[in-house]
Structures are given as structure tokens and as C-alpha cells.
Amino acid sequence: MNSEANLTRPAKVLVTKIGLDGHDRGSRIVAAALRDAGLEVVYTAPWQEIPTVAKLAMEEDVDVIGVSSLATDHLLVPKLMKELHKAGLDYVKVIVGGIVPDNEEQDLLDAGVARVFHPGSDMADIVGTVQMLAGEAQNDTARQL
Amino acid sequence: MSQNEQFALPGFEDWEAAYNKQLPDGKTVRNRSGIEVKPMYTPADWDVEEYGDKLGFPGTAPFTRGIYPTMHRGRTWSQRQLIGLGIPSDYNKRLHRMLKAGTSAISMIPCNSIYRGLDADQIDPVLLGTCGTIINTVEDMETCLDGIPIDEISTALNDPLPFTMLAQVLAVAERRQIPWTKITGTANQSDYISHFVANHMFYRLALPGSRRVLMDHIEFAREKVPNWNPMSVVGQHMQQAGATPAEAMAFTLSTAIQNAEDCLSRGMELEDVLTRFTFFFDISVSFFEEVAKFRAGRRIWARIVRDRFGISSAKAQRFKFHGQTSGVDLTRQQPLNNIARVTAQAIAGIFGGLQSLHTDSFDEVLSTPTEDAARIAIATQNILREEAHLTDVIDPLGGSYYIERLTDQMEEEIVALIDKIDDLGGMYKAVESGWVQGKIGASAMAFQDRITHGDETIVGVNAYQVESEVELPVQPLDRPAPEDIEAFIENLADYKRRRDQSAVDRALDDLAEIANDNNRNTFEGVVNAARAGATQSETIAVMRAELGFGQPLVVA
Numbered sequence: 094m095n096s097e098a099n100l101t102r103p104a105k106v107l108v109t110k111i112g113l114d115g116h117d118r119g120s121r122i123v124a125a126a127l128r129d130a131g132l133e134v135v136y137t138a139p140w141q142e143i144p145t146v147a148k149l150a151m152e153e154d155v156d157v158i159g160v161s162s163l164a165t166d167h168l169l170v171p172k173l174m175k176e177l178h179k180a181g182l183d184y185v186k187v188i189v190g191g192i193v194p195d196n197e198e199q200d201l202l203d204a205g206v207a208r209v210f211h212p213g214s215d216m217a218d219i220v221g222t223v224q225m226l227a228g229e230a231q232n233d234t235a236r237q238l
Numbered sequence: 239m240s241q242n243e244q245f246a247l248p249g250f251e252d253w254e255a256a257y258n259k260q261l262p263d264g265k266t267v268r269n270r271s272g273i274e275v276k277p278m279y280t281p282a283d284w285d286v287e288e289y290g291d292k293l294g295f296p297g298t299a300p301f302t303r304g305i306y307p308t309m310h311r312g313r314t315w316s317q318r319q320l321i322g323l324g325i326p327s328d329y330n331k332r333l334h335r336m337l338k339a340g341t342s343a344i345s346m347i348p349c350n351s352i353y354r355g356l357d358a359d360q361i362d363p364v365l366l367g368t369c370g371t372i373i374n375t376v377e378d379m380e381t382c383l384d385g386i387p388i389d390e391i392s393t394a395l396n397d398p399l400p401f402t403m404l405a406q407v408l409a410v411a412e413r414r415q416i417p418w419t420k421i422t423g424t425a426n427q428s429d430y431i432s433h434f435v436a437n438h439m440f441y442r443l444a445l446p447g448s449r450r451v452l453m454d455h456i457e458f459a460r461e462k463v464p465n466w467n468p469m470s471v472v473g474q475h476m477q478q479a480g481a482t483p484a485e486a487m488a489f490t491l492s493t494a495i496q497n498a499e500d501c502l503s504r505g506m507e508l509e510d511v512l513t514r515f516t517f518f519f520d521i522s523v524s525f526f527e528e529v530a531k532f533r534a535g536r537r538i539w540a541r542i543v544r545d546r547f548g549i550s551s552a553k554a555q556r557f558k559f560h561g562q563t564s565g566v567d568l569t570r571q572q573p574l575n576n577i578a579r580v581t582a583q584a585i586a587g588i589f590g591g592l593q594s595l596h597t598d599s600f601d602e603v604l605s606t607p608t609e610d611a612a613r614i615a616i617a618t619q620n621i622l623r624e625e626a627h628l629t630d631v632i633d634p635l636g637g638s639y640y641i642e643r644l645t646d647q648m649e650e651e652i653v654a655l656i657d658k659i660d661d662l663g664g665m666y667k668a669v670e671s672g673w674v675q676g677k678i679g680a681s682a683m684a685f686q687d688r689i690t691h692g693d694e695t696i697v698g699v700n701a702y703q704v705e706s707e708v709e710l711p712v713q714p715l716d717r718p719a720p721e722d723i724e725a726f727i728e729n730l731a732d733y734k735r736r737r738d739q740s741a742v743d744r745a746l747d748d749l750a751e752i753a754n755d756n757n758r759n760t761f762e763g764v765v766n767a768a769r770a771g772a773t774q775s776e777t778i779a780v781m782r783a784e785l786g787f788g789q790p791l792v793v794a
Binding site for chain 1: 349350353354356360361364365368369437438439440478479482566568569570571603604605606679682683686690696698699718750
């Protein structure tokens with residue numbers, strides 16, 4: 094386990110795909126790697142609606158949401174961030190993995206995405222980042238209220 | 239030949255001793271399909287006396303050396319680049335430019351919303367036209383094909399079942415008074431099995447309905463659009479999803495067997511149908527393995543057609559295939575390196591004897607390909623053909639001890655998998671049970687592990703990293719202009735007001751009725767719906783309602 098991650102319980106992460114695309118090799122591999130590293134993983138099939146993702150995040154009480162986007166579905170992520178805010182889930186950290194053009198990465202970060210992982214990312218880096226973010230989410234005082 | 243005979247080759251033992259002395263801890267090398275690769279091959283690895291049985295000559299069974307007598311000397315290959323972006327007029331402009339640049343056949347990639355069976359007024363506009371062209375109606379198809387002689391040039395449609403795009407093309411042909419007999423090309427995405435197991439992008443109907451709708455499509459095409467290739471069996475999705483090259487070939491051939499058997503059950507004349515089967519494969523950067531995969535695949539298919547189906551016609555035994563260089567091999571790191579990867583992949587496909595080739599643009603890992611990058615991808619093909627003279631000799635690697643041995647070994651692997659699938663009751667059942675999905679998932683994980691552990695070197699990813707990346711010479715592609723998308727949505731609303739709504743309603747009601755009658759052909763109904771002015775979404779919605787839709791089986 095990542096020693097920097099200030100976890101009070103095992104990290105819980107939702108791995109999902111929103112929008113129209115169905116390429117799921119990446120999301121499946123990342124989900125398996127997270128599970129192998131001891132994280133609790135909630136995995137969905139592709140094509141989720143944004144309100145469904147927010148609802149699932151709340152019901153499953155996850156710390157982190159990982160959105161995989163291989164086509165252009167990352168363009169919807171700012172709307173997911175708004176939906177999470179509306180649902181009072183600001184403490185949930187969101188990461189995006191897949192094909193995100195450089196000139197659109199900043200838009201995602203500006204919308205509140207914690208990190209964007211590109212193809213060829215180191216799996217240990219992904220796992221460590223998720224754990225660190227989960228620690229932050231678990232210790233977010235807003236969440237305790 | 240036995241291993242002992244190998245030692246009979248004069249000098250072999252000396253070489254082996256010298257090799258082991260200089261490389262005492264030489265590692266075992268395996269290709270992606272798991273076959274151990276030796277440091278050198280000799281006449282002991284391949285018996286030339288088997289030439290007639292195993293190789294023969296190009297254009298004769300078992301077609302190991304190629305399916306036509308002249309191969310790339312006679313006709314090179316179709317340069318079929320995938321294109322599709324924005325609104326129909328954008329597509330049309332780009333198509334005209336690409337035809338001018340040397341592309342020799344049309345391909346058409348619709349927007350992802352269409353794969354999901356949704357029209358422009360049903361999804362978040364921010365996604366529209368970002369991955370393909372928005373084509374909802376016959377009018378959209380007319381705009382796409384404006385000024386394009388569809389009776390002279392072949393068209394490949396990324397058109398999953400129930401084949402609304404082909405229905406639109408046929409309706410356009412009618413409007414232009416072009417007989418359907420002049421429509422040539424391929425239904426690139428007719429293989430529902432590959433969609434179900436490996437590419438949920440094109441997934442539209444549940445398995446049983448898909449099986450029937452494909453048969454309807456093949457039957458209709460054989461009767462009314464005789465120069466259309468209604469069946470493209472796709473190994474590309476499976477390999478992209480993680481299947482090894484041997485697995486991808488085996489699963490594809492088992493799918494072809496399943497479809498051939500289904501055609502027989504429907505009472506179609508198999509010999510006639512098989513002449514219209516085509517195949518579509520991924521070409522990875524694992525060079526020799528890919529060449530051997532294609533050579534083995536041709537040989538196995540010819541034998542399946544001859545022995546399993548008892549068809550001796552060479553035309554039916556020919557394994558015609560389109561190759562696409564593998565996007566999974568490309569890296570975001572040092573993206574210009576991808577040009578070198580695509581070049582190696584393309585050479586493997588050419589030496590593998592393909593009939594049609596798509597080369598990926600180097601920027602495909604960054605975004606939907608830009609036009610400049612797509613031009614380099616086409617130039618790569620032209621350079622390989624014109625400057626590197628790759629087409630001067632047919633099957634130039636044939637007779638290489640290594641390639642012939644590897645072709646035999648790949649064949650053994652592939653045939654063993656096909657046998658296993660036969661034991662499971664055929665491809666349909668193997669997919670229904672999740673067995674195939676499990677194999678693909680396990681291979682994807684195993685490959686990722688090899689990268690993680692450094693057993694597989696990826697330049698710029700787990701080796702040869704650089705401090706600063708080269709600035710890309712081309713800018714990332716702009717997204718479609720919001721005002722164009724807005725105008726498209728408005729135009730769709732206007733189209734719905736203008737059309738004869740009662741004719742649309744009648745056509746859709748008829749389609750529902752046809753879907754519920756197994757003795758009728760659903761594609762008739764789909765074509766009628768397109769003619770009457772139904773949108774693709776309205777048509778697909780009826781099919782889903784009648785034939786069922788469910789999430790594809792996800793096997794962890």
C-alpha cells in the first residue's frame with residue numbers, strides 16, 4: 094500500500110465509461126490492477142448516463158471515480174463534475190484515463206478533474222494516485238458532515 | 239524431420255556450440271501467441287517436399303502464398319482509409335480530397351451516436367460528429383455521397399446490423415437511377431459476434447436477434463445486391479481487445495464457420511455465399527508472427543471450405559482480407575515514432591498478402607486523426623509500394639525456413655483453438671457462455687503484465703524515454719463547429735416536419751411485423767423504412783423493441 098496515502102479504510106473506486114463508446118479494454122485492465130492492489134472496485138459496463146454514475150457513487154460510497162474515454166466521451170466529464178457537485182459529492186475525486194488531446198486536458202482539470210492518465214501510463218502510478226486521492230477523499234471534512 | 243537429423247547438417251553443431259558459448263544465458267523468446275522462437279532456422283525446420291501440399295502456387299489451393307495468381311504484381315491493394323467526421327458536407331469535402339490524394343475506395347465511419355442507434359436530437363450535442371459523420375437520414379447520405387460515382391467505386395460501410403447505412407445507400411442509388419447490381423463494397427461491421435465479444439462500440443441487438451438479422455442481410459444481398467460483400471468476418475476487434483494473433487485468427491475462422499453453417503441452415507447456397515465472405519484483421523507490430531498468421535489463416539480457411547463444407551471451388555476457398563495496422567501498438571509518448579511502427583505493421587500486412595489496407599495515422603493515440611497525419615499514412619503505403627518495391631515478388635518471405643516453420647506452428651495453435659470451439663458447440667455457443675470473452679480478457683491481462691515487468695519493450699513507454707517530447711508538427715483537430723451541429727439538429731427537425739409522416743409510420747409498423755415473422759426478411763423492412771424517410775434511430779428502435787437488446791456479457 095502507498096505509504097503516502099492517508100487511508101482510514103481500503104480505498105473504494107468506481108471504474109466506469111460514460112457517453113457513447115464501448116471500447117473497454119483499458120477500463121477492464123485498470124479495474125483488475127486496482128483490485129489486485131487490494132482496492133475495492135465497483136465496475137460498470139460502458140455507456141453509463143451521468144446521473145447514474147453520480148447515484149452509484151453515492152450509493153456505493155466511493156472515494157474515487159475513474160472514467161475511461163477512448164473516443165471523445167471525455168467531453169462530457171465537466172458535466173459529470175457538475176452532477177457530482179449537485180449531489181453533494183464534491184469530496185469524490187475524479188480521474189480520467191484514455192485518449193484526451195492535450196488542448197482539452199486543461200478543460201478537464203479546470204472542471205475539477207484530479208488527474209488525466211494517457212495511454213502508456215505506468216500501472217503503479219495509477220494505483221498509487223488512486224490510493225492517495227482516496228485518502229484525501231476519506232479525510233475530507235465536508236464528507237464527515 | 240526429426241531433431242536428430244538437424245545435427246546431420248554439416249557445421250550445425252559447431253554453430254550451436256559457438257552460439258551457446260557466446261550467449262550462455264540466452265533467454266527463451268516467445269512471440270505474442272506464446273510460440274517459442276529459436277535463434278536460427280535451418281532446412282531441418284521445414285521440409286521442402288511438403289511444398290505442394292502446404293504451399294502450392296499463388297492462386298491455387300491452399301493459397302498459402304496468396305489467393306490470386308498475380309497477387310500484388312497484378313493489382314496491389316485497395317488503399318482504404320477510414321474517414322468520417324463532422325456533418326455530411328464535411329465528410330463529402332474530405333472524401334473528394336482523399337480520392338484526389340490517391341485513396342482508391344470509400345470508407346464511411348459514422349458518428350458514435352449512430353452506433354448507439356441514436357439520432358442527433360437524442361444525445362449531448364458536444365459529442366456529435368467528434369468520432370465520425372452524423373448520418374441520420376437518406377438526405378444525409380445523399381450529401382455525403384454528392385458527386386461520388388457510387389456505381390464505379392467501392393464503398394466500405396462501418397454499418398452494424400440492421401444495416402441502416404446500406405439501406406440509405408440503396409435508397410440513394412434508386413434516386414440516382416443506379417441499379418443495385420452496380421453497388422460494390424463491403425459491410426465492414428456485419429460480424430455481430432466480434433461486436434459481442436470484443437467491441438461493444440457496435441453492439442446493437444441481443445445475440446439471437448443479431449444472428450437472424452445477419453442472415454437476412456446476407457440473403458437479401460445475394461438476391462438483390464450481388465456485388466456487395468455482406469459478410470466481413472472481423473478478427474480486428476478481438477486482437478485489439480487483447481486476443482493474441484493466433485487467438486484472433488482462430489476466433490475469426492470459428493466465426494466464419496458459424497456463419498457458414500447458419501447460411502446452410504437458412505437454405506442458402508453455400509458455395510455462392512462463400513465467394514462473398516471477406517475477412518478483416520488487425521496487423522500488430524510483431525512482424526514475422528503477423529506474416530505467418532495471415533499465411534496460416536489462408537491455408538486453414540481453404541481446407542475448412544474444402545473438407546468441412548465439401549466445396550472445391552477455388553473462388554469459395556479464397557481468403558480475401560482487409561488489414562488495419564494496430565492502434566493498440568501506437569504510443570502517446572514520442573508520437574512521431576508511430577510512423578515507424580505503422581510502417582513495420584504495413585509491411586507485415588503486405589508480405590502477408592492482404593487485399594486492402596488501412597494504415598493508422600501517427601496521431602491516433604492523441605485524437606481522432608488529423609488530415610495531415612492521415613496523408614502521411616497513405617504516403618507510407620505509396621512509399622512501400624513504389625520506392626521500396628515490396629510488390630515486385632509474390633510472397634517474398636515464402637521459403638524462409640523460419641517463416642515456413644512459424645506458419646506451421648501458428649496453424650497448429652489456430653487449429654487447436656478451432657477444435658476446442660467445435661467441442662464447445664461452435665462459436666455462437668462459445669460466445670454465449672462467455673468462454674471466448676474470458677480468453678480475450680486473460681490474454682489482454684497477460685500482455686499488460688509483460689509490459690509492466692519489462693518482458694515486452696515499448697519504446698518511449700517502458701524504455702528509451704526522453705526528457706522532452708518533440709513538438710508535434712500538426713495541430714490537434716478542431717471539434718466540429720457548434721453552429722454546424724446546431725444547424726444539423728435544426729435541419730433534422732425540419733426534415734421530420736417535411737416528410738410524409740404516415741408513410742414513415744406505415745414503414746415502421748411493417749418493419750415490426752416483419753421482425754416478428756421469421757419467414758420474412760428484416761432487411762426488406764429496413765430498406766423500406768429508409769425509403770419512406772425514417773431516421774436510422776427510428777428504424778433501430780423498432781428492431782430493438784421487437785428483437786431485444788441487452789448489455790453484452792462482461793467477463794472479468
